[in-house]
Amino acid sequence: MEPVVHLADVVAVLGGFPVLAGADLTVERGEIVLLRGPNGAGKTSLLRLCAGLLPVERGSAVVLGHDLALDRTAVRNRVGLLGHSNGLYGDLSVLDNVSFWGATVGATAVEVDASLVRLGLAGRLATVPVSRLSAGQRRRTALACLVARRAELWLLDEPHAGLDASGRDELDATLREAAASGATVMVASHELERAGALATRVVEVVGGQVRPT
Amino acid sequence: MEPVVHLADVVAVLGGFPVLAGADLTVERGEIVLLRGPNGAGKTSLLRLCAGLLPVERGSAVVLGHDLALDRTAVRNRVGLLGHSNGLYGDLSVLDNVSFWGATVGATAVEVDASLVRLGLAGRLATVPVSRLSAGQRRRTALACLVARRAELWLLDEPHAGLDASGRDELDATLREAAASGATVMVASHELERAGALATRVVEVVGGQVRPT
Amino acid sequence: MNSPATTSSASKRPTGTPFTRALGIAALVGIGWLVVFGLFLSPNDRVQKKGVRIMYIHVPSAWLAYLAFIVTGIASAAYLFKKTRSLTWDRIAGASAEIGVLFMGIALVTGSLWGRISWGTYWTWDSRLTTTAFLFVTYIGYLAVRDLGGTHHQRARRSAILALLAVFEVPLVHFSVKWWRPLHQQETVAEGKLNGLMLFSLFTGIVAFTLLYVWLLLHRQRVLAMEDTVDDQGLDLALAERRAEAQEVGS
Amino acid sequence: MSSWRIARLVAAKDLRIELRSRVVTNQVLPFAALVMVMFAFALDNDNVLTRVAPGLVWLATLFSLLVLVQRAFAVETADGALDALQVAGVRAGGIFLGKSMALAAQLAVLELVLLGAAVVLYKAEVPANGVILLIATYVAATTGLAFVGTLYGGLAAGAKGRETLLPLLMLPVVAPVLIGATRATEAALGTNGASPSEGWPWIGLLTLFAALFGAGGTLAFGSLIDE
Amino acid sequence: MSSWRIARLVAAKDLRIELRSRVVTNQVLPFAALVMVMFAFALDNDNVLTRVAPGLVWLATLFSLLVLVQRAFAVETADGALDALQVAGVRAGGIFLGKSMALAAQLAVLELVLLGAAVVLYKAEVPANGVILLIATYVAATTGLAFVGTLYGGLAAGAKGRETLLPLLMLPVVAPVLIGATRATEAALGTNGASPSEGWPWIGLLTLFAALFGAGGTLAFGSLIDE
Ligand code: HEM
Ligand SMILES: Nc1ncnc2c1ncn2[C@@H]1O[C@H](COP(=O)(O)OP(=O)(O)OP(=O)(O)O)[C@@H](O)[C@H]1O
Numbered sequence A, B: 001m002e003p004v005v006h007l008a009d010v011v012a013v014l015g016g017f018p019v020l021a022g023a024d025l026t027v028e029r030g031e032i033v034l035l036r037g038p039n040g041a042g043k044t045s046l047l048r049l050c051a052g053l054l055p056v057e058r059g060s061a062v063v064l065g066h067d068l069a070l071d072r073t074a075v076r077n078r079v080g081l082l083g084h085s086n087g088l089y090g091d092l093s094v095l096d097n098v099s100f101w102g103a104t105v106g107a108t109a110v111e112v113d114a115s116l117v118r119l120g121l122a123g124r125l126a127t128v129p130v131s132r133l134s135a136g137q138r139r140r141t142a143l144a145c146l147v148a149r150r151a152e153l154w155l156l157d158e159p160h161a162g163l164d165a166s167g168r169d170e171l172d173a174t175l176r177e178a179a180a181s182g183a184t185v186m187v188a189s190h191e192l193e194r195a196g197a198l199a200t201r202v203v204e205v206v207g208g209q210v211r212p213t
Numbered sequence C: 001m002n003s004p005a006t007t008s009s010a011s012k013r014p015t016g017t018p019f020t021r022a023l024g025i026a027a028l029v030g031i032g033w034l035v036v037f038g039l040f041l042s043p044n045d046r047v048q049k050k051g052v053r054i055m056y057i058h059v060p061s062a063w064l065a066y067l068a069f070i071v072t073g074i075a076s077a078a079y080l081f082k083k084t085r086s087l088t089w090d091r092i093a094g095a096s097a098e099i100g101v102l103f104m105g106i107a108l109v110t111g112s113l114w115g116r117i118s119w120g121t122y123w124t125w126d127s128r129l130t131t132t133a134f135l136f137v138t139y140i141g142y143l144a145v146r147d148l149g150g151t152h153h154q155r156a157r158r159s160a161i162l163a164l165l166a167v168f169e170v171p172l173v174h175f176s177v178k179w180w181r182p183l184h185q186q187e188t189v190a191e192g193k194l195n196g197l198m199l200f201s202l203f204t205g206i207v208a209f210t211l212l213y214v215w216l217l218l219h220r221q222r223v224l225a226m227e228d229t230v231d232d233q234g235l236d237l238a239l240a241e242r243r244a245e246a247q248e249v250g251s
Numbered sequence D, E: 001m002s003s004w005r006i007a008r009l010v011a012a013k014d015l016r017i018e019l020r021s022r023v024v025t026n027q028v029l030p031f032a033a034l035v036m037v038m039f040a041f042a043l044d045n046d047n048v049l050t051r052v053a054p055g056l057v058w059l060a061t062l063f064s065l066l067v068l069v070q071r072a073f074a075v076e077t078a079d080g081a082l083d084a085l086q087v088a089g090v091r092a093g094g095i096f097l098g099k100s101m102a103l104a105a106q107l108a109v110l111e112l113v114l115l116g117a118a119v120v121l122y123k124a125e126v127p128a129n130g131v132i133l134l135i136a137t138y139v140a141a142t143t144g145l146a147f148v149g150t151l152y153g154g155l156a157a158g159a160k161g162r163e164t165l166l167p168l169l170m171l172p173v174v175a176p177v178l179i180g181a182t183r184a185t186e187a188a189l190g191t192n193g194a195s196p197s198e199g200w201p202w203i204g205l206l207t208l209f210a211a212l213f214g215a216g217g218t219l220a221f222g223s224l225i226d227e
């Protein structure tokens, strides 16, 4: 069976700077891959490229069977991305946000509630506008949106940052479940102990390139 | 000698919500105190209050000898705060940013360069506009600004988040030095192993209150 | 404005006192007189015919609006510059501004009605009309700023500063007619261009409106005080919940 | 899922945001109203005013449109929601339609207020025989403006620094709308002795314009907001 | 460190940001220019334009001012820099002066462009004997507007929803400037047969206004921006 992600010598450019400089990476179905590496190595760029947000300048990038060089949009409704920013609407309540993002993939109210409960956002918090949440509560909301979207390929950029102990456990459990049920997970993180324990494989990103560890 | 921070039954309110609900805390000179606690507990609020950004609704808060209930501005030029957001100007280069924040306390060009070197921002990066940096590089810039400000009381909100391994070591070393040279440090963090090792004392923030651990 | 305070358990005390009641009655009587004189006893104007009778509401309300805004300014100054930093001054400022906006509104409405009669148009870009409109908007803005939230003292400081800046618009409105494009009445009263009975009716109006203003001010200021206490009680409840949060996690 | 369902989702979302934040109600409306007052004031004497009233109404609409569009995309870019939308696989065409609908709704309200203000402040009268024409103008112009606004707003919001382009891009493009709408409104109000019949050709222009940008946007929006 | 040094720091910083991002140059200037053109469009009535030219110039200035102010504080709030500024112990008075200076500088450039546009588009002539008056007007009005803009911009920059206040608070207050500046400019240009001598009282008003808000801001800015 073909890999979920297959990058061969991929180059990507932002504002004239080669954020990815010949990256090679292959990820199989059901894997949980940890991307580690120094600040500015290209982890975020790599994830955004797999999500179809960053154009492929050179090389070939095949994600979920689609060649991104040809069409970046094809993969989109099948991947889920949690970036450095949360992508939430500050004026809307937690529930409104999760419902909206859920609805974009036709998630039912039940599924939405489930993901809220899962991340401890049910009850009072569900009705609070996101702009009045604490940093960690926002991160939890973003995660709830992601969970509600039932993606095939999960891309998470430093998901642990800002979460408290219980939130971290919840996150890890969620990702393990997702992987077990056939989804594929790529996590960029600097919390090596924690993320290392979670991952089935660790690769290192340095200077816009990927090398195994 | 009187404590650097002395909070007695402090209540603070944001949008009608009691973010601090009777917090008591005393921090002596030279301490490195870790604030831990669940998401939404009130850690950020506590730090912002000590920085004079959050008004004291009830109770008494004395920081560096000033009663914040009377005048929140008196302490300001003597504390340094690294919040969840970096407080950087995206259009300006790393160097411009650090120079500006340094200049507000009369730091010399030499001191500015020193803090850049310290956080590995010297060289090419120094001239890059902050908006084109990676998340971690931005966090480093914010730290450089803080270092350049030579504060008496350092307040850091999840400083480790987003930093790579070397950055974390650099940060810890910096904070230890600061404390050794008579500054006082308060850190809010969810990375208990790491921050716990750094701290000389750990307190738990829950439901807007502080309790020893 | 309805005040949750009056319904709240903690503050059953009414906002009235014997004095304010007396005041209220006096105001009522005054308005009664105004009706009698303004509508019946005072003569028609040569040019304005019956239309002139609008003056007995229009002018007093405009002047009382001035007074209210000036009081707001003084109270704000008192809050800012007195050591005590007493919120009472802030509430007086707020209450007075609300009443001022009310009176200015009346002046605008009666004015434009009068304009329809005597100039054949509801509105024109005469200097006084325009500046009056701006003054009106400015104090609406002031009231909006009072609702921004924050602690009571933040509200007080913020709005006090605005009030001190805004009050300078009052002379602007007053003298605007001298400065350019006057269509609106120039100094009429001060220059004694009114016949005795008209003048008397006008003064009845001013007296009546002044009594009304003071009466409203006292009550409104007390209601505001109660609203503040209610805020504090609300906070107590919220605090209890928040602390409970701590217990749960603790156990 | 169909572009149309997406469009409804996005529109509903945008309107709910407005419902919660009330920015348009509290900021843009007063702004537009004050713009009218300022005009009236700067152009003092009345006979000028009534003559140029239609132009002023549309001018004020344009300024408010700028604010509206900036706001409409500020909510998307503030926390990277536009990225999220794209990743969510939401069809760009759908986003375009949805945001246009929400924008049109807000514009419509705004224009009503402006027309009201014009009637009061500039003493513009609406003759019976001009009403249909007037309505047609509003519908056509509003749709057109909403499409253009969304299109360029998206373009501006897309990549860093580009937002600086918004007014530069938009004002010249909507100039035809300004002229068309002004003339049509003048015809409807019978300003300077114009008669309704003169208005319809302009409606044609406006409709053409709306159709053009509607189609263009639905097709091209994706490539515009992509960085 | 002295408020004055802070002021210079902040002003330099703001101007450098402008230098790097070129928002004013690429966005506000074209915007203002287009506004003038739009006016010309909307009011293309024979002699009307020249008669109302001074009013339009200042009207356009006001709209641009709104954009400028929003921009000036967007920079501060985007990444929580305003908080940082306060913690940095930077004296509020200093921030106020600094941002006002930067704003004034940008306004001055803007107004020059607008005046130029007016001369070209509206065929407004500047008689020799009106020049000094014109310059005085510009200096006084610019200072006043910069102060007001910074004062209310700061107030509006704070917590959520406040931005909705900016136009509401600012426009009525700057109205006197609009009036004064317009009259003074008319006097300077001799519009409607006004003579320079009539202009000077207005300059007085403008100066008073500037002084008032300058003092107010320097003293009170702190309490206005802190949330
Ligand atoms: C919307 C329209 C109008 C507005 C907003 C307006 C506003 C005002 C204001 C603010 C004042 C107080 C002036 C001062 O003492 O500083 C005033 C006074 C007065 N108004 Fe009007 N007015 C309007 C229409 C009229 C009309 C149509 C008339 C009569 C033809 C009128 C007659 C007067 C008179 C006689 C005074 C007292 C003037 C004096 O002795 O100072 N007003 N008005
Ligand atoms: N602007 C606001 N208005 C109302 N409530 C707020 C506001 N900001 C924060 N809160 C509430 O105050 C509480 C404390 O927030 P705070 O940011 O201090 O928590 P925290 O300990 O920093 O959490 P985290 O670990 O997630 O950063 C939270 O429950 C949050 O919902």
Ligand SMILES: Nc1ncnc2c1ncn2[C@@H]1O[C@H](COP(=O)(O)OP(=O)(O)OP(=O)(O)O)[C@@H](O)[C@H]1O
Residues within 6 Å of the ligand: A014, A015, A016, A017, A018, A019, A037, A038, A039, A040, A041, A042, A043, A044, A045, A046, B131, B132, B133, B134, B135, B136, B137, B162, B164
């Ligand atoms: N918009 C941009 N324009 C130019 N260069 C950029 C831009 N964004 C990022 N870069 C550069 O691309 C490189 C990779 O950025 P990226 O965000 O992928 O790093 P990262 O591995 O995620 O780092 P971090 O661990 O700090 O998040 C960095 O050196 C950064 O300077």
Ligand SMILES: [Mg+2]
Residues within 6 Å of the ligand: A043, A044, A045, A084, A157, B134, B135, B136
């Ligand atoms: Mg990254």
Ligand SMILES: [Mg+2]
Residues within 6 Å of the ligand: A134, A135, A136, B043, B044, B045, B084, B157
């Ligand atoms: Mg926090």
